[in-house]
Amino acid sequence: MLMRAVFRPFSCLLLALSLHSFAAAFATHTNDAALTAWDFSVVMPGGQLQPLSAYRGKVLLIVNLASQSIYASQLPALSQLQKTYAAKGLVVLGIPSADFGHEELSDPAAVAAWYAKQNLDFPVAALATLTGVHAIPLVDFLTHSPKAPAGGPIRWNFTKFILDRSGHPVQRFEAPDDPASPDFAVQLEKILDQPLPDTQPAAPSKPAPRHSSRHAGHSAAQAA
Numbered sequence: 330m331l332m333r334a335v336f337r338p339f340s341c342l343l344l345a346l347s348l349h350s351f352a353a354a355f356a357t358h359t360n361d362a363a364l365t366a367w368d369f370s371v372v373m374p375g376g377q378l379q380p381l382s383a384y385r386g387k388v389l390l391i392v393n394l395a396s397q398s399i400y401a402s403q404l405p406a407l408s409q410l411q412k413t414y415a416a417k418g419l420v421v422l423g424i425p426s427a428d429f430g431h432e433e434l435s436d437p438a439a440v441a442a443w444y445a446k447q448n449l450d451f452p453v454a455a456l457a458t459l460t461g462v463h464a465i466p467l468v469d470f471l472t473h474s475p476k477a478p479a480g481g482p483i484r485w486n487f488t489k490f491i492l493d494r495s496g497h498p499v500q501r502f503e504a505p506d507d508p509a510s511p512d513f514a515v516q517l518e519k520i521l522d523q524p525l526p527d528t529q530p531a532a533p534s535k536p537a538p539r540h541s542s543r544h545a546g547h548s549a550a551q552a553a
Contacts, residue, residue, distance in 0.1 A: 362474075362475045362476070364470060364474060365495060365496030365497060366381045366384075366389060366467070366470065366492050366496035366497070366498075367380075367381055367382040367384075367385050367496045368381075368382075368496075369381050369466060369467045369470060371422070371424065371454040371455075371457070371465070371467065372454060372455045372457070373452070373454055373455055374437070374440075374441035374453070374454070374455045376455070379452070379454070381467075381496070384420050385496070386418070386494050386525050387418045387419065387420045387494065388414075388417075388418050388419050388420070388491065388492065388493060388494055388517075388520055388521050389419075389420050389421075389422060389490075389491070389492040389496075390407070390410065390419060390420070390421045390422070390489060390490070390491050390492075390517070391422045391424065391467075391471065391489070391490045391492065392407060392421065392422070392423050392424070392487060392488070392489045392490075393423075393424050393425075393426050393429075393459055393483060393486055393487065393488055394423040394424060394425045394426070394433070394444075394453065394486065394487065395425065395426065395427070395429065395430070395432035395433040395486035395487070396425070396432075396433055396434060396440070396443050396444070397432040397433060397434070398429075398430070398432040398433075398486040398487060398504075400485075400486055400487035400504050400505075401487075403487055403507065403508055403509070404447060404449060406507065406508040406509035407421050407423070407449075407451065407508050408421075408447075408449045408450045408451060409450075409509070410508055410514075410517070411449075411450040411451040412450050414517065414518075414521060415450075417521045418494070418521060419517070419521060420451070420452075421450075421451035421452075422451065422452055422453075422454065423444070423449070423451060423452070423453040423454065424453075424454045424457050424459070424465075424467075425440050425444065425453065425454070425455075425456050425457065426456065426457050426458065426459040426486070427456070428458060428459050428460045428461075429459075429460075429483070429484075429485050429486045430485070430486070432486055433456065433486075434456075437455055437456045440455075440456045441453075441455065441456075459483055460482070460483070468483065470498070471483075471490050471498050474497075474498065476497045476498065476499070477498050477501075478490075478498060478499060478500055478501040479501070480501045480503070484503070484504075485503070485504040486504055487504045488501070488502070488503055488504055489501070489502040489503075489506065489508065491516070491517060491520055493520050493523060494523065494524075494525045494526070495525075495526055499520060500516055500517075500520065
């Protein structure tokens with residue numbers, strides 16, 4: 330009886346510690362308001378990591394792509410935006426995914442080959458998971474970080490996020506929003522015309538925090 334009485338509080342303590350560890354393990358990075366896009370990486374078709382910090386000071390337009398979607402007709406307009414505004418600091422980045430209606434090819438090599446044939450003027454990452462527990466952390470940052478625009482989780486292919494020169498998502502356009510429209514250009518130009526904040530460092534003062542990048546056929550981590 331004495332051992333049982335002693336064991337019960339000990340068991341409760343172990344359970345409490347386990348629950349605390351479980352909660353900590355599933356806490357998202359987006360609770361950190363200091364995070365920017367420069368803390369993340371994406372995997373490119375060749376398997377190499379592309380740190381977004383390489384685009385520090387640029388304006389990013391990140392789009393989740395799907396080659397078999399009716400919205401794939403937006404690809405030429407996205408490519409034209411890259412050509413038109415590259416000199417002002419725009420970088421369009423496409424991330425293919427089959428998570429929405431299975432409208433992307435399932436083979437990573439076929440995905441890379443399809444986009445290569447389109448002769449796009451912007452980089453396209455490797456096939457990625459953008460929903461569920463295996464979604465790449467960048468998606469959580471774009472949709473749920475403290476400064477993220479309203480809209481919640483990505484609902485369909487060709488959702489478009491504009492990030493300012495500080496690396497924060499500041500504008501969101503849904504799948505039907507045409508990147509060739511005058512309104513899209515107006516909103517984009519407003520962000521491009523904003524100067525780089527004086528507080529923005531020219532280079533990271535310390536190694537970026539670790540963020541895993543989960544793409545099809547890859548499980549890579551950004552070096553800490």
